[in-house]
Amino acid sequence: MPSYKLLSQGSMKIDKSNKIQDKYFSRILYLAPHNLADGKRTVCPYATVAKCHEPCLNTAGMGKFSNVQQSRIRKTLLFLDDRDNFMNLLVQDIRKFIKECKKLGKKPALRLNGTSDIQWETIPIENNHFGISNMFLLKRYAKYFYGYGHPEWKPCKELVDLGWQEARNIFELFPEIQFYDYTKIPTRKVSHIKNYHLTWSYSQANDKYAELFDDVQCNKAVVFRKELPDTFRGFKVIDGDKHDMRFLDKSNVVVGLTAKGPAKKDYSGFVVDNLIEARAVVWWY
Numbered sequence: 001m002p003s004y005k006l007l008s009q010g011s012m013k014i015d016k017s018n019k020i021q022d023k024y025f026s027r028i029l030y031l032a033p034h035n036l037a038d039g040k041r042t043v044c045p046y047a048t049v050a051k052c053h054e055p056c057l058n059t060a061g062m063g064k065f066s067n068v069q070q071s072r073i074r075k076t077l078l079f080l081d082d083r084d085n086f087m088n089l090l091v092q093d094i095r096k097f098i099k100e101c102k103k104l105g106k107k108p109a110l111r112l113n114g115t116s117d118i119q120w121e122t123i124p125i126e127n128n129h130f131g132i133s134n135m136f137l138l139k140r141y142a143k144y145f146y147g148y149g150h151p152e153w154k155p156c157k158e159l160v161d162l163g164w165q166e167a168r169n170i171f172e173l174f175p176e177i178q179f180y181d182y183t184k185i186p187t188r189k190v191s192h193i194k195n196y197h198l199t200w201s202y203s204q205a206n207d208k209y210a211e212l213f214d215d216v217q218c219n220k221a222v223v224f225r226k227e228l229p230d231t232f233r234g235f236k237v238i239d240g241d242k243h244d245m246r247f248l249d250k251s252n253v254v255v256g257l258t259a260k261g262p263a264k265k266d267y268s269g270f271v272v273d274n275l276i277e278a279r280a281v282v283w284w285y
Helices: 012-020 066-081 083-104 135-140 157-162 207-214 261-265 274-284
Strands: 024-029 107-111 125-127 165-167 178-183 196-201 220-224 235-239 254-258
Touching: 012 024, 024 083, 066 083, 083 107
Parallel strands: 024 107, 107 178, 178 196, 196 220, 220 254, 235 254
Antiparallel strands: none
């Protein structure tokens, strides 16, 4: 098993998915959610709107250990304070992950927002075979970088031969990987990114947010307090706890998840109470 700088070696749900899936193999990136890293800057812009910051699964599983929490905080601060270095390490990890999947004979699937909600499609990336912001490369091949940074600069043939690649984002850089995430951000438009699958995470904690249910054009995930209902708001509910690979789900379904960890005690509206939902429907009719 390769040693990763940023990607997690696994989680209970990811490990479960990898065991039952014979086609794909998955890894996940865990950061410190919301503004936990420094108390100010957030990596989950809708956390306070959807009220998911308190029942977050950040402390579930391996997250209950202080060393894991400190690791997630360090990674998040690196993302916030030194984006180029973070992306460099992420690219290196992904390359290792691809090699790991090849050895296993499986296709790579990657979830970058394990406990965050970053719009990765908006983060530009410059990459070469050796990594981003690699000063050693710049010094060693300085003659190939004449004019680097100018808007009209383009890599010469020599750099391309060395492995230089250009991509607008991480998804374009690694088209062979199936990326997937949950998101609370209803305005994300990623349908043009063929290797990125999003599932919108529903919450009743905010009335205006809940009203977006029919407007968001992708599958929805709903956290239920106890057993999963057969349907929710007219859509079939599937058991999302069976595996984590949401890109394998059929379209037009609700991904039902049972409340776990801190979410079991949540009554903000993030966790949907089956009985309350049922009573509301009966009362309406």
